[in-house]
Amino acid sequence: MSQKKKICMVGSYGVGKTSLVARYVRGIFSEKYFSTIGVKIDQKSVEYKDSLVTLILWDLYGEDQKQQVHMSYLKGASGYLLIVDPTRPETVDVTIMLQERITESVGELPFIVIFNKKDLKDEWDMEALKKIEDKGWTILETSAKTGESVEEAFYKLTDAIIDSD
Amino acid sequence: MASTSGKPSKTSQKDKISSETPQSMANPKKAAQDSFKDVASNTIDTNGDARSSGSDNTSTKHLEVPEIAAEDQFDFLVGLLTGSQQEEIEEIKEKIDDLPLFVDRLSEALPEAIIKRGDDRLMIQAFTPVVQKTLDAATQGDPDEFARRLLPSIRRSIRMIVEETVDKVVTQLNYSLEHSLNIRWRIEALQSGRPFSEVVLAHTLKYRVEQVLLIHKETGLLLNQVNHEEGSSEDGDLISSMLSAIQSFIQDSFKVGNQSQLENVRMGDFELFIEQEKDVVIAAAVRGVPTADLEHVLEDATNYLQLVFDKELKSFDGDTSVFEDTEDTLRACLKSDFEVPSKKPNPILIAALSALGLFIVLSLGFNIYRGQQWRGYINTLKSEAGIMVTQENRRGGRYEISGLRDSYAKDPTELLKLHNINPQKVTAKWEGYAATDPILLEQRLKATLKAPATALISVDSNRNVIFKGYACENWSSIALTLTRMLPGVNQVDTSAFESVQCN
Ligand SMILES: Nc1nc2c(ncn2[C@@H]2O[C@H](COP(=O)(O)OP(=O)(O)O)[C@@H](O)[C@H]2O)c(=O)[nH]1
Ligand SMILES: [Mg+2]
Numbered sequence: 259m260s261q262k263k264k265i266c267m268v269g270s271y272g273v274g275k276t277s278l279v280a281r282y283v284r285g286i287f288s289e290k291y292f293s294t295i296g297v298k299i300d301q302k303s304v305e306y307k308d309s310l311v312t313l314i315l316w317d318l319y320g321e322d323q324k325q326q327v328h329m330s331y332l333k334g335a336s337g338y339l340l341i342v343d344p345t346r347p348e349t350v351d352v353t354i355m356l357q358e359r360i361t362e363s364v365g366e367l368p369f370i371v372i373f374n375k376k377d378l379k380d381e382w383d384m385e386a387l388k389k390i391e392d393k394g395w396t397i398l399e400t401s402a403k404t405g406e407s408v409e410e411a412f413y414k415l416t417d418a419i420i421d422s423d
Numbered sequence: 424m425a426s427t428s429g430k431p432s433k434t435s436q437k438d439k440i441s442s443e444t445p446q447s448m449a450n451p452k453k454a455a456q457d458s459f460k461d462v463a464s465n466t467i468d469t470n471g472d473a474r475s476s477g478s479d480n481t482s483t484k485h486l487e488v489p490e491i492a493a494e495d496q497f498d499f500l501v502g503l504l505t506g507s508q509q510e511e512i513e514e515i516k517e518k519i520d521d522l523p524l525f526v527d528r529l530s531e532a533l534p535e536a537i538i539k540r541g542d543d544r545l546m547i548q549a550f551t552p553v554v555q556k557t558l559d560a561a562t563q564g565d566p567d568e569f570a571r572r573l574l575p576s577i578r579r580s581i582r583m584i585v586e587e588t589v590d591k592v593v594t595q596l597n598y599s600l601e602h603s604l605n606i607r608w609r610i611e612a613l614q615s616g617r618p619f620s621e622v623v624l625a626h627t628l629k630y631r632v633e634q635v636l637l638i639h640k641e642t643g644l645l646l647n648q649v650n651h652e653e654g655s656s657e658d659g660d661l662i663s664s665m666l667s668a669i670q671s672f673i674q675d676s677f678k679v680g681n682q683s684q685l686e687n688v689r690m691g692d693f694e695l696f697i698e699q700e701k702d703v704v705i706a707a708a709v710r711g712v713p714t715a716d717l718e719h720v721l722e723d724a725t726n727y728l729q730l731v732f733d734k735e736l737k738s739f740d741g742d743t744s745v746f747e748d749t750e751d752t753l754r755a756c757l758k759s760d761f762e763v764p765s766k767k768p769n770p771i772l773i774a775a776l777s778a779l780g781l782f783i784v785l786s787l788g789f790n791i792y793r794g795q796q797w798r799g800y801i802n803t804l805k806s807e808a809g810i811m812v813t814q815e816n817r818r819g820g821r822y823e824i825s826g827l828r829d830s831y832a833k834d835p836t837e838l839l840k841l842h843n844i845n846p847q848k849v850t851a852k853w854e855g856y857a858a859t860d861p862i863l864l865e866q867r868l869k870a871t872l873k874a875p876a877t878a879l880i881s882v883d884s885n886r887n888v889i890f891k892g893y894a895c896e897n898w899s900s901i902a903l904t905l906t907r908m909l910p911g912v913n914q915v916d917t918s919a920f921e922s923v924q925c926n
Contacts, residue, residue, distance in 0.1 A: 261741040262644045264664070296672065299664045311741075314644060314664050330671040334642030336741065423740055 260310045263419055265412075266332050267317045268360070269341030270352040274374040277402035278341065278411070279317050297331055306416050313412060327356065329363040337368035337419040339411060340395075344373050347386035354389065368418035369395075372411055376401040544731065630711030631759035633693065636663050637728065637749055638704040639739050643667025646703070646739075646746040649753040666697065666706055698722050700729035702736035707756055717758055724752050797822060800842040807833055809858035822849040829858035831866045859911030861886050868909065872902045878920070886913040895925035 267275040279300050296319035304311045316335070318327050332338065340357060343349045353371070360367070371390060373382075376399045391397065398414060400407040518524055540546045608626060612619040636659050637646040645663040669688065688695040693708040698721040705725045709717070728749055729736065735745045797817050801824075804810050809832025816823040822844065828835065835853065839846045857867070865882040874880055878894040888906050890899075899922040906915055 260743070262642075262660070262743060263741050264642045264644060297668045299661055299668060301660050312660065314660060316664065316668070328671060331668060333671065334639075334644075334667075336642075 260312065261420075262312045262314060263336040263416070264314050264316065264334055265415060265419075266335045266338040267315060267341065268327060268332075268338050268356055269372075270343065270346075270349040270356075272346075273341045273343035273349055274402045275317050275339075275341050278339075278372070278374065278400065278408055279315050281402060281405055281408050296328060302412065304412060304416050306413070306420065311416055311420075313416065327359075329359060332360060332364045332367075335364070335367060337370075337415050337422075339372050339415060340369050341372045341374055342387070342390065343375055344382035344384075344387055345375055345378050347383040350383075350386045350389055354393075357395075368415065368422050370411060370415050370418065371395045371397045373397060373399045374402060376406055377403050544734075627761050628711055629760040630709055630713040630717070632707045632709050632713075632717070632757045634659070634708040635753045635756045636706040636708075637746065637753055638663040638666065638706060639736065640667075640699065640702050640704050642739070642741075644739075644741065644743075646743050647749050647753060649750060649757060651757050651759075662695075662706070662708075666695065666704070696721060698725040700725045703729050703732070705753075705756065713758075714760055720756055720758060724756050728752055793817070793820070796842055796844055800839065800844055803838055803842070804835060807838070808860040809833075809863045810835065811856075820848065823851075824849065825852035826854070827856040828853040829860075829863050830855055831863045831870075832858065857910055859886060864888075864909070864911050868906060871909075872905065874898075874902065878902075886911055887916055888912055888914070889916045890920035892919075893921040893923050896922045897925065 267279060269275050276298065279298070279302075298317040298319075300315045300317065302313045302315060304313055316331055318331055338360070340353055342353050357369075360369075373387065375382075379399075396414070396418070398407060398411050400411050402408065518528070537546070605623075608622045609619060612622040615622070631651060633651045634648060635650075636648045638644070639646050643664045643666070645660045648659040666688065686697055688697065693710055696707045696709055696713070696718065698705045698707075698718070703725060705721055705728075707717070707721055732746065732749070794817065797815075801812060801815050804812050804824075804826075809829030810826065811828075812824065812826040814823070814825045824835070835851060836846050836849075839849060858864075861882040861884055864886060865880070868880050868882070868888065872880065875894050875898065877892045878899070879891040881889050881891070883889065890903070894902070899920075903915060903917070906912060
């Protein structure tokens, strides 16, 4: 049996969403589309237990002063990765705010919080991260630069999604 | 919903009845009916009691309740509630229990019930195996009979298919002929180095649906896809989601709401035609400019799939295997149209076809004419004395004949000329034989005996040889002996013949 799941990459601008996806996916759309409509779509197949799960990854344009994440892009998603850049404490607040908005507009979905840029762990603001750790959410540390735990992040999310089905 | 499984305690049933609103009485009523069976006999008794005591003191009916044993309270209550309707219930119960009566009633309602739910997918699902098994049984029983019944309808569709195919072939023929003569395109092909067929395609293709995507609306996930070219494109998943994203973007950015739905999107060489339903979207990648009927085809397909797969679309969880059955519907959307410059058939084609037709008619006619000539010749031979045809054959303008021929019979080769048949085309094999035909017999006798002028020899129709006149004895003795020995001779009549002594 093969399955398809829509998954969203959510997080503040510059946290590494695009870099995480770019590590192993195939895309056909030009950057022009991406910047115009604020979403980049890629696909990745994951071997999950005995079956193949095709993840359709929606990389949503960052949340900054200028641009808000379109919540309608999350419609029909099976789950999402919530990405934080621990070297920039302000992204922590954006992350918490985004999570609230998502549950408000599309309900509770499986998600995993990603502390990206693990290769720069010396520069992480541990104090700010505590705010997220206190929430009791599932957290994974990755580095899009070295590739550390990137596969694992998508696999864990797939696992959480299929568990919740 | 209905009573809980197992036997509910009667007290709780009673509570239920008293607390239920009249609208939801349907279910407890059913439960009450069920309990008729096991308590039927004592129900009547209790009811009788209840009724008689009730008639004594109608206002305090409810006060008597505590006096009845706890197990019977429910039955009592049923009797109380139904009271005067008890007889009606008994009547209804009888009607239901009376099977023939029930079947009668049901048969009245059945057609209407089926019509009412005929479009229901569940109904179709329920009927399909029955119909299939019936068909199986019918085909196994007497396949010939079955075929005989089907034939009229099949014949019609076969005829339609044949007509359509012929139509297509003529169009295609017309089209190829038209274009194979187009020198300009030949030159263009030579100059550009592209194959001629490609140049023709580029000039004449009005439009072609290259790919059809079936998309789940809520998730934007691809459910199924079909392609004009063999093999599947891997981009379907991405295009589907991209369309879904564009749709969301438009609705969000311009706050246009669900009413404004994406219709067409330009993508490279293609135009994506988008047809939306409640839960499903069909996107057709079209090269060229389609005719209006394409939109209807897409619309019909979308409506149909929404209807048939309504449940599956609503409960879709990422498993696309149930949507494999949409393939045929999607394939029907892979339409294309070519430019056929003149609707009238090409004049060259007409000329060619007419020439061909004329040739066929002429050669057919000629063949028939030749056949008749040959028949005539054979018949003449057969009626000719001293000729027996044993074998004859006409094939590919050549003739073969063989048989027996008396050397005194007419020459078959001479007869060929009479029938306008070229002797050079005829291979004849004639074996010699002595015919017993009176005329030939006479000829042969005359030639062999060399009779003197005074003697006359004739053969009658019974092959009797008659000698008349006179002749020298030395001739007549030999002649008569020879005649008697000749095969085919019946009797020799010499009554009018005289043999004389000669020196
Ligand atoms: N050192 C390091 N840099 C990263 C990592 N992931 C992303 N970046 C950098 O962070 C910047 C923003 O990344 P991008 O993927 O565009 O972020 P997005 O806006 O969330 O899509 C880029 O310069 C990336 O090279 C990481 O794991 N380690
Ligand atoms: Mg990005």
